[in-house]
Amino acid sequence: MKDKNVLLDHGSGGKRSNMMISDIILPAFDNPMLAALNDSAVFEIDGKKLSFSTDSYVIDPIFFPGGNIGELAVNGTINDVSMCGAKPLYLSVGIIMEEGFPFEDLEIIIKSMGEAAKKAGIQIVTGDTKVVSKGACDKIFINTSGIGVVDNNLNINGQNARVGDKIIVSGTIADHGMAVLAKREGMDFDTDIVTDSAPLNHMISDMLEISSNVHVLRDPTRGGVGTTLNEIAGQSDKGILIYENKLPVKDSVKAICELLGFDPLYVANEGKLLCFVAEEDCDKVLESIRKSEFGKDACVIGEVVEENPGRVFLETLIGGRRIIDMLTGEQLPRIC
Amino acid sequence: MKDKNVLLDHGSGGKRSNMMISDIILPAFDNPMLAALNDSAVFEIDGKKLSFSTDSYVIDPIFFPGGNIGELAVNGTINDVSMCGAKPLYLSVGIIMEEGFPFEDLEIIIKSMGEAAKKAGIQIVTGDTKVVSKGACDKIFINTSGIGVVDNNLNINGQNARVGDKIIVSGTIADHGMAVLAKREGMDFDTDIVTDSAPLNHMISDMLEISSNVHVLRDPTRGGVGTTLNEIAGQSDKGILIYENKLPVKDSVKAICELLGFDPLYVANEGKLLCFVAEEDCDKVLESIRKSEFGKDACVIGEVVEENPGRVFLETLIGGRRIIDMLTGEQLPRIC
Secondary structure (H helix, E strand, C coil), X not given: CCCCECCHHHHCCCHHHHHHHHXXXXXXXXXXXXHCCCCCEEEEECCEEEEXXXXXXXXXXXXXXXXXXXXXXXXXXXXXXXXXXXXEEEEEXXXXXXXXXXXXXXXXXXXXXXXXXXXXXXXXXXXXXXXXXXXXXXXXXXXXXXXXXXXXXXXXXXXXXXXXXXXXXXXXXXXXXXHHHHHHCCCCXXXXXXXXXXXXXXXXXXXXXXCCCEEXXXXXXXXXXXXXXXXXXXXXXXXXXXXXXXXXCCHHHHHHHHHHCCCHHHCCCCCCCEEEECHHHHHHHHHHHHHCCCCCCCEEEEEEECCCCCCEEEECCCCCEEEECCCCCCCCCXXX | CCCCEXXXXXXXXXXXXXXXXXXXXXXXXXXXXXXXXXXXXXXXXXXXXXXXXXXXXXXXXXXXXXXXXXXXXXXXXXXHHHCXXXXXXXXXXXXXXXXXXXXXXXXXXXXXXXXXHHHHXXXXXXXXXXXXXXXXXXXXXXXEEEEEECCCCCCCCCCCCCCXXXXXXXXXXXXXXXXXXXXXXXXXXXXXXXXXXXXXXXXXXXXXXXXXXXXXXXXXXXXXXXXXXXXXXXXXXXXXXXXXXXXXXXXXXXXXXXHHCCCHHHCCCCCCCEEEECHHHHHHHHHHHHHCCCCCCCEEEEEEECCCCCCEEEECCCCCEEEECCCCCCCCCCCC
């Protein structure tokens, strides 16, 4: 059954997003790179392999515990560019603002973008600003696009999961989504929940220096770990098994998830990655990730299996197994 | 005097836009490439020179005589990437839609983006879609970013205007702005005014094959020919003299401009370029531009002069001279 109009769910990163992309966008643009549906496109220019990615940030509220839309827009695209193993180098910034937006807020946002770029070691080299009349956009939207270089020998992408691969998550999950939700809903109870927004490019280059057996990297943003694992299971046509007792979730995040009825597996992260690595290199890659300031809580959460290709299963605390499907329905609109 | 809040005028591409960029954005991002304020950033990766540009399209209405927001977003960024002499190769697309946006319209827009890409010979390789709740954005905004390759010997940019250079415009001016305005204001009188939106990459590569004396290329979009010439005069620290009797304006466009009180020099174009070329190559470059399907009305409109560095003068029909300043105040919000 075809929808007539765009629903919030079409922007969720879940099932309906994927349907819209397959039905409307892919046929019109007709491009194998786009159709691969990785976080970035990888192509060669005169024998030099580049990674190119784009993301529009529409998060609401624009200031939230631990961050703001600006540094999120820088870190998010750095991460998307990096997930094929690329070293991100240059970013573009396209800003759309509503008439009447306070310069005071704009300055904070722009400044934190500059700082985030510096921290990640990349440069913001080109930009564009548009202003629309009051009411034509909600405060500020920011698009960033990024370019990075990829080592010619690397082939890290969602198609490459192999049976036996261990699946590492680089830290606690659901922090970003719950931090934003708490702020949005005006929950002022004392909490340590802040966004995990962070640049992961150095974590990635460090792990690739010590292992050539990393097969897939992906940052579980919109749709969370559950949806991202489904994408990889589908792209690779492999089964994925994860263990509920191994999923790292902060107690405070778990509590607020339970209170509000959210499953942490579907809540957005902005500074975490999933790494699929051959078993023999798992320990050293895990150790390398834990050395990063953004990877202290990294752990193995599951593995790639022969059975049920294209599907994700969770072994629950009591030992049962349940299917983890893609996110359907928009849990949290405007989370990034 | 500093504004407290963002005004529509800060998105005009004119004086206030430039002030905002100089005061807030450049200091925070602190980057010489960005500070050069060309249409695209040019940098080297492993000795390979690349051009990178971004633009967000917020045009209202999204369908207008001769085009729509989708093909505009493809052509506009292709042109920005090309104005340093680059050959554009790859585009990203970031779409922000309002909940309830009709899929019927989305399909038309996406399809025309695919066709525009094909016509220009470039590929759309990566993308992102976001949906915000009804009222949080006006219908649809599209960001495109583009990458191209630049011949290592080329050095075409706004700093390079030289005294004696002839200034060519590739066709009639003010078509796009007036087409959009006519539609926006519900002017249904019989008119041939349609957008000039077009990809100029082939026109540029053709002229660069026959001349190595092209010094500046720039597409006079927001702010029009008047503002763009001011930018180049400022960047190059040279004087510019143009002739009112040489400015190509369609009679119908001239009529509607007079009726509504617009100066065609400040009205946006989306398929025109300004070319600064050494006098000895002017004729052959002009001939080459005229061979393009988008350059039939190309002509010389002025030259670079010693006097009044940084300023633009117009010799009027009656032989007087007046200063052409940058656009101040927003003439036509959401024109691209």
